[in-house]
């Protein structure tokens with residue numbers, strides 16, 4: 001059905017910058033305080049109150065822009081965006097319009113289609129045009145639930161009013177929901193990585209809106225629908241899929257797609273009309289008379305840049321070159337800054353970067369996921385993971401024993417060496433001792449020995465099993481194999 005249809009998606013991200021105070025006053029941005037506790041004449045919009053720019057918001061905005069490889073304008077202008085809404089007491093939002101903090105950028109992301117099981121296939125680079133990144137203040141919040149008489153009253157909490165945001169807008173460059181998904185994840189990771197934003201969609205400090213339309217291949221843009229209430233990247237991806245199918249169905253039935261805002265309802269797995277957008281808003285932007293132009297020097301931008309950590313893409317590339325990791329390994333290990341730091345420390349301690357990568361990806365991340373914690377909270381220190389990998393590499397314990405040791409390290413926080421000693425796990429690798437065990441087993445199995453020597457080679461496994469049993473699982477399988485072959489020759 002979708003064969004001759006093309007999907008067109010543009011994205012807007014609002015990221016809350018991680019300042020301690022608001023963008024134009026000194027009120028706290030702390031979440032969860034008593035409603036309206038963190039307010040003052042400026043963020044309440046009282047007459048005569050004057051905004052003063054919080055320079056920390058500019059610094060974090062610069063970090064956000066640089067983390068995405070965007071250029072910063074040395075001069076930008078704050079403007080008033082006029083509209084009426086109860087959570088906006090001034091009657092306008094201070095934002096940026098024709099001279100934003102950053103404009104006309106490009107960002108390269110890695111993206112892949114997914115199979116039915118959700119596994120990525122063939123990661124390829126894609127360039128996304130970033131229309132703008134600008135700074136603005138957030139509005140307050142209307143509360144319609146959980147308070148007395150909500151059938152008759154609306155409540156307004158202005159704690160959030162004046163919280164600094166970076167708004168990042170793309171051109172309509174995405175053609176599939178997975179491209180949009182990979183882009184939002186890229187931006188989230190970048191902002192979190194450089195400390196510009198907590199970038200958590202579930203907590204609402206990263207909000208995303210998708211403009212979605214469809215067109216027949218080769219035709220002009222179709223009517224776009226704005227999707228909101230996307231509380232996770234996965235929800236956004238599902239909402240786009242639903243919306244694309246809904247629009248194609250409507251057009252194929254000869255109906256029109258209306259220009260409107262729709263909300264994603266995760267429980268019903270559908271989008272619903274929130275409001276029609278037939279009349280375009282006229283925000284009557286004009287320069288904010290109470291704030292001077294925002295001027296940043298080259299020196300300031302370079303200072304911000306030099307204080308930032310190595311960016312995730314650069315680190316991924318370095319991991320591939322320096323540690324000989326695959327794209328997929330390096331991507332996973334740089335999905336989170338704490339994890340990538342952890343990996344580098346563990347690789348150094350192990351003296352085996354690929355071994356450390358394998359143990360982290362196959363075993364440690366599973367423990368971390370099962371425990372529902374982040375890599376930063378991992379109870380196994382990177383040095384200790386390195387020590388574990390070393391004791392496997394030098395044959396002290398087997399890989400299978402290593403998995404058990406790691407589980408116990410994770411559960412108890414004990415060192416690898418302590419657990420290996422306590423459990424008496426030291427692997428038997430001495431060929432003289434192993435020879436002794438092989439001799440005993442052969443002496444105890446004369447019938448099998450005769451059959452083996454008569455050509456029934458499948459019995460090799462029987463002998464290995466008996467030797468492992470006699471050594472209580474401690475014999476080094478590699479040495480057992482070598483010595484047993486030798487001995488069975490007679």
Ligand SMILES: [Zn+2]
Nearest residue numbers: 025027040043
């Ligand atoms: Zn305030």
